[in-house]
Amino acid sequence: MKKSERAKNISKILDRVFPTTPVPLDHSDPYTLLIAVLLSAQCTDERVNKITPKLFKVAKNPLKMSKLTQNQIYKIIKPCGLGPQKSKAIKQLSSILVKNFDGKVPDDISALEKLPGVGHKTASVVVSQAFNIPAFPVDTHIHRCAQRWGLSSGKNVKTTENDLKNIFPIEEWNKLHIQIIMYARAYCPARGCYGLECEICKTCYPKRKSKFKHKKP
Incomplete structure (x- = not known):
């Protein structure tokens, strides 16, 4: 499966599982x-x-x-x-x-x-x-999932950010940032899925048998 195909499948799953993307941190301005x-x-x-x-x-x-x-x-x-x-x-x-x-x-x-x-x-x-300005903040959850899902080499956080920006349309960045974090916490945690169990990991790599080895941020 090509990277572009994986990206489309991931977007579809994220939109279905998390159609709304409230900001996790409470704020007023x-x-x-x-x-x-x-x-x-x-x-x-x-x-x-x-x-x-x-x-x-x-x-x-x-x-x-x-x-x-x-x-x-x-x-x-x-x-x-x-x-x-x-x-x-x-x-x-x-x-x-x-x-x-x-x-x-x-x-x-x-x-x-x-x-x-x-x-x-x-x-x-x-x-x-x-301010609703397109950006793709990368935290540990996004850095981890981008590697598991074959969207980035995970060399470092900057590389992951650039890779994700190149794969996904700019109008989706702000939404995807929240969606991936929410999905990672609920279904693809650091100690749980290991690239083997959640729907996205199995969709991207159905033949993966061993735990995925990550590169740290």
């Missing part, structure tokens, strides 16, 4: 999404969604957040892990947004990547989900 995505690094979405209401009750915009001390932010977000780094980044980026962007989150990936604590994946999530 680009700023709250940015903070939620930053907090989600090495933390589950469920935990982030429990912490952000407490944080946003105290400060829901860059101006209010910038006036908090790093320690005040840290005390609230500590359960998300990496508290010292994340609290420092949240305070600093909030101050930068107030000073350089009139308190608004830019819709440009390169501008977002210059903010403290904001990497390429975080910036991609924000532009795609907050």
Whole structure:
């Protein structure tokens, strides 16, 4: 089966299983999404969604957040892990947004990547989900499944992102990003399918007999 055929089959299955694609992280605007995505690094979405209401009750915009001390932010977000780094980044980026962007989150990936604590994946999530600008953020779930499904060599996250962008139509990127994550968590987990059990893995490689060996991000 050609890669293009696998991609079409995967899209059909994902559209059937997950016809709607709600953003997993609760938010009300680009700023709250940015903070939620930053907090989600090495933390589950469920935990982030429990912490952000407490944080946003105290400060829901860059101006209010910038006036908090790093320690005040840290005390609230500590359960998300990496508290010292994340609290420092949240305070600093909030101050930068107030000073350089009139308190608004830019819709440009390169501008977002210059903010403290904001990497390429975080910036991609924000532009795609907050501004509906086509992007294909690659997390560990997408990186893993892209290899299992024969869509990428998995050499690194950047390669995976480029491969997926070349395979799927640009108008599908934002939807597929969420769909693959949802599917991976439910049916093709790191410790469960191993490229052998879920519908997509069996559709792409019906003759696969042994566990798939992944390349890490």
